[in-house]
Amino acid sequence: MADELLPNPSKRISIRNLNKFYKDFLALDRLNIDIERGEKIVILGPSGSGKSTFIRCFNRIEPHDSGVLMIDGKVIDDKTDLTALRGNVGMVFQNYNLFPHLSVLDNCTLAPRLVRKTPRADAEAAAHRYLTQVGIDEQAAKYPIQLSGGQQQRAAIARALCMNPEIILFDEPTAALDPEAIAGIVSIIQDLAAQEITTICVTHEMGFARRIADRIVFMDKGSILEIAPPEEFFTTPQTDRALAFLNQMIHF
Amino acid sequence: MIFCGQHKTYLHRVLMRIGAVATAVTLYSLSCPAQAEELPSFATDGQLTACTNPTLPPMTFVNGADTSAVAGFDIDVTRELARMWHLKPVITTMDFEGMFPSLASERCGIVISGVLRQTGREKNYDAVPYLDSSIVVIAKSGTPKIASLSDLAGQSVAVETGTSYEALIEKENKVLASQGRPAIQLQMYPSEDQVIQQVLIGRVHALISQDVEVFFRQKQLGGKVSIILTPDNPDFREFAIYLRKNAHDKALLQAAISDMKQRGLLEQLSHKWGISDQEAQVFSEQNAPSAFSVPVFVSALTSAAFLKGAALTLIVAVLSHLTAILISIPVALKLNGPRSPLQMFLTAYVGVFRGAPTLLQLLFIWNALPQFFPIFRESWFTPFLATWISLSINESAYQVEINRAALRAVDSGQLLAAEALGMKKSVIYRHVIFPQALRIALPPTINDFISLLKTTSLASVISLQELLAVTQIQVARTFQFTEYYSAALVWYLAMVFFFLYLQKRIERRFSWADRNEATANG
């Protein structure tokens, strides 16, 4: 855990005492962490522990109530320009949430054209580049409904990449995928890290977590209980909660 | 009382001959004081406004294919009144039920529409009789004559809605009941021609009407109907012009009518319109059509009157629905959003306008609104405008529910994903939410539109000359109801099928929702 009391502006992300309430319910309880450029963070924890809530704070889809969230040395609060923030922090969802009425290509170019005012030709050229990177450029003209689950998740990643984010948040990206498709997503995330893109990924797949994580963050009841490299976390968890969680996971 | 219009010409003629023009002017101004005093108070803006329901030939009807050209005894009387008072006659046509509310709301100065003088009506309005009449019972030709109304016991009888024959029959039924005899079965129809149709097709035994009606119909129907009884009844002896209660106006109108009588004008009009039976006919002899006549159907279908009626129906429906959609989108968004006091108001709005009958809303806007706000009495507030407003409000209440359901059906993840891409709410709704909601809303919207297209026919009660009003007026004129109804049906179906086709065309753009039909747009 981050030791200092003050946030560290030299880190990509620096979080101190982050709190989030839903009415009276404390969903996030004094979270502290520093995250490096190009780092791959995986968040684990039982259902309802606050993982989704936590990563939604990064792009302010869920605004935090107190504490400090700093990205690239800038404090994120209610004065932050959300368009700029969300351009810098992309997000990929469990259900992909592609726009069903647009082709894969238009899914990728919609936000650059409407938010960034990028000319269509430039936006499409960039989209084809990212679709090639995630390996589905030949599907560009199709509608989402015509793609397999793995292809849809790749399209969703390409859509996020089209905004040139430096951080990408993944909320259970592999939950609906088969092992082969999961392997594809793993290599894409490793690819992103090579480009200095920071990835923060919530998952329930232990194998997936072990393969991609630089560090594992273990959450329970709105608190971060452990932050450790995967081999350390999976072999010698420090808390009883983490141990119980891992035992449960292995038995299922 | 002497009328200035008449008096003036007479004086002129006499005085011009002795060359004393100056004296004439002096004399004239003496004998005929300020003209404003002689005008009834309902004459405003130099206009004599009259309400009439042109489905009662030969009193008031459309004597040709042009629905705006009303004619008949009543129309001639109105024109003569206007001429005598130096006013411009403005004749508004509407359903029978609409006339007295229109009189009350000062939309017209007089009601002249072959309406009988009756004590009941005189409680609320003044009546000035202008033509003698008598009640008649009519049946198919060949039906034996009867001696009194009680001979109709157990038979079915048709009358026009809103007329006072209903009360007459009910009174008779009480007498019959006390004698232990079966009642006369009453059936009511919204127009005189429909009443006659019932006799012709044999649904009812007889109908009750006025003699003038029959003189006209008898010729038109080639003797297919005849009078079986002429009961004498004080409540059915005179046709009267109705006006709002005003002793001064009433006296003026009475004077004008008696002047017309003295000049022999009313007698002359009786001959002109074939009310006195021996007179030469202004209507050509015509046999009652027994079978469907294709040429009549084709000419009805392609007539300018039908084209205009259909165009009006289409325009008022499209305009109203577009307005309704514009109103309904923000209302639906608000109702789907977080709780607020405005929401309660909007919920009430939707509830009231979905709950109240459309016909009632139309009548309310047309007849009740001018009572609260006199500005709605002015001529800019046309039946078209009133229909547009009522149907827009009414339809918007239904459309709100369609929109709400459609917006809810769009996955909430769509909003989330678009927000995560940095898009603004307005952009998200325009490019992400609405296109998806449209697919869900389209079929019920077209469905509602088709229903609205037919609802426009209600607007005939506030005198909008839409397709069904045109049809009824033409049927009353020609009595070729099968052909005219068929022509109207073809027009309605053509419009409906066009919109169903349009729906199919638009739905093709939603192929993205169907895995098997989606076509890659490369």
Ligand SMILES: Nc1ncnc2c1ncn2[C@@H]1O[C@H](COP(=O)(O)OP(=O)(O)OP(=O)(O)O)[C@@H](O)[C@H]1O
């Ligand atoms: N909008 C909300 N309003 C109220 N409570 C909420 C809301 N969103 C989440 N919560 C609560 O906050 C807690 C954390 O929810 P969150 O979705 O972050 O859990 P999670 O760790 O992502 O769980 P899962 O693994 O099932 O996705 C839960 O108890 C949840 O019920």
Ligand SMILES: [Mg+2]
């Ligand atoms: Mg979650």
